[in-house]
Amino acid sequence: MPDPLLACRFLDFNLPSPLVLASGIIGTSPALMARAARAGAGMVTAKSCSLRPREGHPNPTALDWGGGLINAIGLTNPGAAAEVEVLRATRRLLQPLGVPLIASIFAGTVEEFRQVARIIQQAGPDLLEVNISCPNVSDEFGTPFAALPDSAAAVTGAVRQEVTCPVAVKLAPNVPNIARIAAAVVEAGADAITAVNTMPGMVIDAAAGRPVLSNRVGGISGPALKPIALRCVYEIRRAVAVPIIGVGGVSTGRDAAEMLMAGATVVGVGSAVCYRGVSAFEEIGRELVALMKQYGYPSVEAIRGVCHR
Amino acid sequence: MNRKDVCGSSGLPRPFRLVEVRRENRSVCSFFFDQEMPARPGQFVMAWLPGLSEKPFSLAGASPVRLTVAAVGAFSQAVHALRPGDRLWLRGPLGRGFTLPPEGSRQKLVLVGGGYGTAPLLFLARQAQAAGHTVEVVIGAKTGADLLLGEEFEQMGISPHLTTEDGSAGRAGVVTAVLVDLLAAADSPPAVYACGPTGMLAAVDEVCRQAGAAVQLAWEAYMRCGIGLCGSCEVGEGWLVCLDGPVFGQNPVLNPPG
Numbered sequence: 001m002p003d004p005l006l007a008c009r010f011l012d013f014n015l016p017s018p019l020v021l022a023s024g025i026i027g028t029s030p031a032l033m034a035r036a037a038r039a040g041a042g043m044v045t046a047k048s049c050s051l052r053p054r055e056g057h058p059n060p061t062a063l064d065w066g067g068g069l070i071n072a073i074g075l076t077n078p079g080a081a082a083e084v085e086v087l088r089a090t091r092r093l094l095q096p097l098g099v100p101l102i103a104s105i106f107a108g109t110v111e112e113f114r115q116v117a118r119i120i121q122q123a124g125p126d127l128l129e130v131n132i133s134c135p136n137v138s139d140e141f142g143t144p145f146a147a148l149p150d151s152a153a154a155v156t157g158a159v160r161q162e163v164t165c166p167v168a169v170k171l172a173p174n175v176p177n178i179a180r181i182a183a184a185v186v187e188a189g190a191d192a193i194t195a196v197n198t199m200p201g202m203v204i205d206a207a208a209g210r211p212v213l214s215n216r217v218g219g220i221s222g223p224a225l226k227p228i229a230l231r232c233v234y235e236i237r238r239a240v241a242v243p244i245i246g247v248g249g250v251s252t253g254r255d256a257a258e259m260l261m262a263g264a265t266v267v268g269v270g271s272a273v274c275y276r277g278v279s280a281f282e283e284i285g286r287e288l289v290a291l292m293k294q295y296g297y298p299s300v301e302a303i304r305g306v307c308h309r
Numbered sequence: 310m311n312r313k314d315v316c317g318s319s320g321l322p323r324p325f326r327l328v329e330v331r332r333e334n335r336s337v338c339s340f341f342f343d344q345e346m347p348a349r350p351g352q353f354v355m356a357w358l359p360g361l362s363e364k365p366f367s368l369a370g371a372s373p374v375r376l377t378v379a380a381v382g383a384f385s386q387a388v389h390a391l392r393p394g395d396r397l398w399l400r401g402p403l404g405r406g407f408t409l410p411p412e413g414s415r416q417k418l419v420l421v422g423g424g425y426g427t428a429p430l431l432f433l434a435r436q437a438q439a440a441g442h443t444v445e446v447v448i449g450a451k452t453g454a455d456l457l458l459g460e461e462f463e464q465m466g467i468s469p470h471l472t473t474e475d476g477s478a479g480r481a482g483v484v485t486a487v488l489v490d491l492l493a494a495a496d497s498p499p500a501v502y503a504c505g506p507t508g509m510l511a512a513v514d515e516v517c518r519q520a521g522a523a524v525q526l527a528w529e530a531y532m533r534c535g536i537g538l539c540g541s542c543e544v545g546e547g548w549l550v551c552l553d554g555p556v557f558g559q560n561p562v563l564n565p566p567g
């Protein structure tokens with residue numbers, strides 16, 4: 001068998017690889033996002049941005065606790081207006097590489113989601129990801145919109161009306177029935193689904209007698225999240241037909257293969273950048289090709305969703 | 310590739326108990342702790358004081374762990390207020406440290422330190438001597454009262470070249486003036502190791518480039534996560550100081566990542 005190909009389709013895009021830089025991991029500058037693309041990411045997602053600039057939470061903000069990571073960065077971002085410039089500069093760097101750019105937005109109200117979407121649309125991202133699932137700002141913003149089908153659909157519908165580019169909605173893993181949420185956002189106009197965001201958790205230092213993160217709670221990512229993410233993607237694939245960006249705990253080519261088998265169309269990679277450096281994309285891609293060859297899958301299309309057959 | 314091979318844990322903060330505090334000069338103290346850490350010179354730790362913050366510091370020694378800290382703001386002042394028996398939580402070692410020439414190759418090394426940047430060079434000098442290399446040290450500061458660690462280098466049999474910007478001690482001027490002389494006097498270019506303010510590092514890099522000397526520079530940047538996620542320590546066009554550095558083999562501002 002000739003070497004399997006990583007090139008694949010996602011929506012209307014021809015991607016060099018199914019591996020996607022996940023939002024919030026080094027997606028803060030044009031140079032860093034271009035570096036991820038040069039290192040083998042097939043799409044890159046910028047850090048989520050809000051209407052106004054946010055400093056984020058004080059340190060400690062992110063830790064490797066052994067089974068995965070926990071973070072409460074607190075959505076540090078320069079605000080939507082400044083983000084437009086970051087996205088424009090990033091697009092210029094990505095275009096020659098054939099790598100689409102995903103912008104990510106979040107807000108505290110449906111109306112504010114509309115406003116942020118309208119501003120970010122000026123940058124002309126290839127895809128707009130709507131982050132309704134950040135677990136780390138609930139003190140300020142209350143329960144994430146991703147918790148209920150109605151609120152998730154309300155945000156999706158509002159953003160859908162504001163923009164012309166395709167819209168992906170990013171879901172939370174900690175809901176009783178993620179398939180219902182997925183069906184609700186697709187019904188409201190989502191072109192794709194990103195699943196999942198981090199799982200809320202806490203790490204306590206017994207000697208200090210207190211949680212380590214300054215925000216006390218944070219989002220669990222990395223290896224510990226993988227089985228949770230696989231199940232979520234599997235359930236979503238059974239419920240809806242739109243493409244899925246499957247994210248959560250992918251650190252190796254084998255993890256990426258499993259995510260595709262669960263029904264992901266493409267695979268997000270975040271925490272692995274901490275474990276393997278920015279070259280994670282290249283390395284995971286190489287491992288994925290070797291596995292596809294070993295198991296007889298000639299293409300990404302061939303391996304997608306095999307667990308549903 | 311197996312997951313357990315790639316997901317090494319940089320770990321949670323662990324409590325270290327302070328054993329000894331030594332005043333180095335008017336604004337800098339060294340803190341010696343009760344445990345060791347398997348680390349290389351040039352690597353750093355994130356130091357956590359519960360309820361206050363978590364900040365990056367280079368290791369000035371690893372067995373036992375030693376930090377040499379300048380009191381510049383709220384966190385470093387709180388570290389200065391610690392007394393023997395108190396605890397400081399450390400997460401690490403993080404980042405890439407300095408690389409020494411092969412043991413027994415008996416090379417000449419020049420170590421250039423500015424301000425508290427001299428601290429990791431003390432750790433490096435000890436390892437370099439143990440590996441059989443010859444070490445010369447250049448230490449610079451604004452004034453004589455800000456010079457750091459000269460006596461400890463003396464105790465190791467190294468007489469450091471001192472420079473001060475105001476001429477109150479050693480040679481008046483900056484460290485690169487001494488470095489130029491050392492490079493000119495050498496038969497073959499020595500390996501140069503530098504740690505200090507970024508302006509000094511850029512100047513050291515330039516001098517070494519002109520002399521054809523290999524250089525390793527310990528860079529600094531504002532850090533939050535310390536493990537390559539948040540992007541706040543970016544320098545130049547896409548380098549992460551916490552993950553790709555802090556030690557770079559070239560000026561990261563002038564040379565973009567491949």
Ligand SMILES: Cc1cc2nc3c(=O)[nH]c(=O)nc-3n(C[C@H](O)[C@H](O)[C@H](O)COP(=O)(O)OP(=O)(O)OC[C@H]3O[C@@H](n4cnc5c(N)ncnc54)[C@H](O)[C@@H]3O)c2cc1C
Binds near residue numbers: 366384
């Ligand atoms: C890799 C690395 C190694 C370092 N090694 C040492 C060392 O061995 N000894 C030493 O005294 N200092 C070292 N520093 C600098 C040290 O981290 C800062 O002095 C310290 O964070 C200041 O905090 P503060 O609350 O006392 O002061 P603040 O009032 O918060 O800040 C004073 C200055 O410190 C710097 N700073 C503040 N926060 C950070 C941060 N999160 N990351 C980086 N810089 C910051 C800024 O330049 C700021 O202007 C190192 C920094 C880095 C990145």
Ligand SMILES: Cc1cc2nc3c(=O)[nH]c(=O)nc-3n(C[C@H](O)[C@H](O)[C@H](O)COP(=O)(O)O)c2cc1C
Binds near residue numbers: 023197268
């Ligand atoms: C440090 C960090 C910051 C993150 N910031 C964001 C963010 O701004 N927006 C978002 O939608 N997801 C954010 N996430 C979630 C990731 O995009 C991803 O969904 C999650 O980490 C699971 O993937 P992983 O296990 O590959 O890291 C963040 C994750 C981490 C670790």
Ligand code: FES
Binds near residue numbers: 543550552
């Ligand atoms: S400090 Fe977060 S990426 Fe370096």
